[in-house]
Amino acid sequence: MKKLLLLLLLGSTYAYGQRSFTIDETVFGPSKFSPKNLFGQKWVKGTDAFSHLDASYQNLMIRPSKDNWQSKELVSIAELQTALTKTIPNEQFFLRTFPTQYEWQDANTLTFTVNGKETVYGIAYNVTKKDIQITSNVPSTATNIEYSASNAQTAYLIGNNIEITTANGEKIQVTKDTVNGIVNGSEFTHRQEFGITKGMWWSPDDQKLLYYRKDETMVTKYPLPQWDTRVATIKDIRYPMAGMKNEEVTLNIFNTQTGHYTTLQTGTPKEQYLTIASWDPNNEYVYVGILNRGQDHLKLNKYNAKSGELVKTLFEEKSTTWVEPQHALIFTPGNSKQFLYQTDRDGYNQLYLYDTQGTLIRHLGHNDVSVIDFKGFDSKGTKAYYIGTINNGMERQLFEVELKSGKTTQLTQKNGTHNASISDSGNFILDQYSNLTTPNKIEVITKKDGKSTNILTAENPFTGQIDIPKIEFKTFVSPDGKTPLNARIIYPANFDSSKKYPVMLYLYGGSHAQLVTDRWLGAAGYFDMFMAQKGYVVFTLDNRGSDARGRDFTRVTHRNLGESEMADQLVGIEYLKSLPYVDSDNMGIFGWSYGGFMTTSLMTKHNDIFKAAVAGGPVMDWKYYEAMYGERYMDTPEENPEGYKKTSLLNKANKLNGHLLIIHGAQDPVVVQQHIMDFVEQCIKAGKQVDYFLYPKHEHNVSGRDRIHMYDKIAKYFDLHLKK
Structure with a gap:
């Protein structure tokens, strides 16, 4: 040595x-x-203001740029409780905190879920009118809940089968498999490798549901002894050990308007991995990364969503070691014919701009920076933002890249680990970071001149x-x-x-x-x-x-x-x-x-x-x-x-x-x-x-x-x- x-x-x-x-x-x-913090920080859509929960988690606060980012109450938990009781009188809601997993649908509307006795409700709350609309309701036993883009329809699992609740409350039974080892719509497909975090994807028009169907009946059962009864029992799991028979997976589409099913013709061998499934913005195509079992050859395929037929292999990626797809395609705003693809094929996980015919338009990588977290686009769709690594992986910083030229700018500078996002206007950066000697700091940076306004500096x-x-x-x-x-x-x-x-x-x-x-x-x-x-x-x-x-x-x-x-x-x-x-x-x-x-x-x-x-x-x-x-x-x-x-x-x-x-x-x-x-x-x-x-x-x-x-x-x- x-x-x-x-x-x-x-x-x-x-x-x-x-x-x-x-x-x-x-x-x-x-x-x-834990260092003092502001939880639930989010830019309000279409504005130069951000929201967060107060220290008690009881109120949603807002900080507009026009008020020099000073905090004021926007919605209280009491107001939310009143609106819920008025809209759903047959339920009793006891909110301990303001919903932490909220999103801004537009500048006036919050969306979140609340739990009733036997139902999980999707809620749209108007912060100006202080009223509520129920966007979905699913059984409390449901898992893997997926909301369509406009919240008009909701897909979920009951056991290993998919149900859909429509906007008018109608229930559609999508799958009815009863065989042990047939699993539909689960994120636990391919054992959650290859960046898989979900098993169902709504089309942008809310009408079609793409989902995994996993057949693991041929996979060896592995026994796990259970000790919670007087005589121990066995819980079997399907466990494909290295070199042994693996699961067989298909991708299917259910059309909620016609009731028609389509299976993507992903071909053979059946023991392959179906990764980075992505809908085309025009609802016409589905893109799938087909990875061989050896994991050294990836094909990015384009399929017709109506027929399931292969349209084209856009490109292939091979390696003498392995190829590891981790991120779905990201289509650029205002141009449904272009998308971003992430790969480390040139040394670091970076962005590549392609068109939908498979032509590489531009490599958007920067030096030895690896993309860790994609943060979205500016309102014009001409720039993209991401958190990337620097200093031999020790730091995380926010970067901006121009799609047309590939010009890349590091937007945060202070050493440490940053989690930052851009306002819709592109004028401001909401930045939170820490480093070895800084417990937590939150500030707003004016992008034009780099000046910062301190929002919070946590003491040790x-x-x-x-x-x-x-x-x-x-x-x-x-x-x-x-x-x-x-x-x-x-x-x-x-x-x-x-x-x-x-x-x-x-x-x-x-x-x-x-x-x-x-x-x-x-x-x-x-x-x-x-x-x-x-x-x-x-x-x-x-x-x-x-x-x-x-x-x-x-x-x-x-x-x-x-x-x-x-x-x-x-x-x-x-x-x-x-x-x-x-x-x-x-x-x-x-x-x-x-x-x-x-x-x-x-x-x-x-x-x-x-x-x-x-x-x-x-x-x-x-x-x-x-x-x-x-x-x-x-x-x-x-x-x-x-x-x-x-x-x-x-x-x-x-x-x-x-x-x-x-x-x-x-x-x-x-x-x-x-x-x-x-x-x-x-x-x-x-x-x-x-x-x-x-x-x-x-x-x-x-x-x-x-x-x-x-x-x-x-x-x-x-x-x-x-x-x-």
Whole structure:
């Protein structure tokens, strides 16, 4: 391994208080000590004013630019309650807070939902007239609720079938499948990979519903024992392991005006992934990303919505590693013949402007900025806005790009993590950000001259209460000699560099996650700070394979999960061991899920470093993991036998050294219990001791008050083995 190079000390933060966190506050501290904030911030459509809830959540406030952004009450919860009672007298509504998930339909109308006894009501509230219109009503048992563009129709699931409630209250039964394993309209299609967050899409004209129909009858059932009866029962889930039979999915269209069904002719093989489904603004076509099971070849296809026939393959995207579509097409306002497509094919996830014939008009990418969150267009449809990464993924800033020229401007400048949006006029930016030393700041920026008006500056919520340990960012270089790696170190309470301290290294390391960013507290968790207050050096590093750093940063892990990741973690470990105040004989490591896999990998493959470890919900062998995620990175066991053998921990249990506690949820449908059972069995055969603790009623994560129990167990485990 090349000699570690410490490149950059980005900053540190201190706060002075009276005490350390309690174990309960490792879970409930984020809400108890959250910086002051304004919730429900939204630009009012067509105006230069924004709204938000007041501190009590009882009133909706408005801040117009003409009043220099001063706050005044717009709607009270009492007014809303009165209007609801008047409009729906047969229901009793007891609103605790003003609806937080509201939207502006126009400059005078709010839309939101409220729950009745057995009904969920869609509401349109006129803030001037103070009256209500009911836009929809669906049973309280409904799930996956999807409202049409004008709220005229509402689709939802009852069990695995789709119903629609029309504007006049008529119910339409769209699907009537009763076979176990046939699921309609669910967002849990392809196990929610490929950016899938919904299973139904209304056409812009409100008349047609596009939906997934998932057939998983051929997928192996996996048993999850249930302990809530005297004699335990079995709950079966459909779990397609890597290389095994996968689900078969179709996309269908139901026309509410004619009752006609259309199936998109997406072709064969049936085991493919139907991604980024998008309606054409003119209601005539549906666009679908057809991804092969090998996940290295994507076709963006255009289908006739009336016949279901393939019109054209607009373009294809291939890779020697994987292609991972994550975002539906975004059609440009005022031009239904152009859309934005997101891909990292040129190195970073960026925007590409295409026409509907598949011709690339313009690459709208900027330097090494990755698009994180698309924020919409200006009122003329000539500019687009997005939150993008800078500073090697450490920061999030707002960018503007001109569609005609591709000229890109960074609109926010202060270092940190920004969440910002533009008023409809394009004149103002509502910006909220934090960084390592700034808990929370909200301001309005005048786009023309960059001048800002402070709306809120939150004080440090720990001042006078909690002693927050010192936190620093550090940057290292990967063993490839060129790639920067971001890290965070939290120093023990009352740190004394002449003393030696044990270490807790916390990691994740897998795809779609980033633990170190320039935001409040450096994005450190409360348990991390709790352990630092107990006298540990707490260290975290984002290795190659993790998020927000571009294609090449991620693809290095292909077919060998854990190998490059461990090499990067070892850079940080060598740094820790070089510090005079680190007790390198008493180092511990903790990670969950992919982090649990990384933890166990290091305890077996580099077994002379850590004295104690905690692995939560760890993958022990990728052949037991589900196909959608696992095959993207590892291919199938048949295609990559050496990779599966190399990354498996079942055949390395005999190398385990030190104290390892494995924690798992007994109902885990993600990393099934077989991973740990087989690993424990191999430990027994090898004569290796391992500690195992099961949370009977939890799935992949331990939540609620039981999470306090879990953190207490982890802290005591490290204290037992690492403190002299």
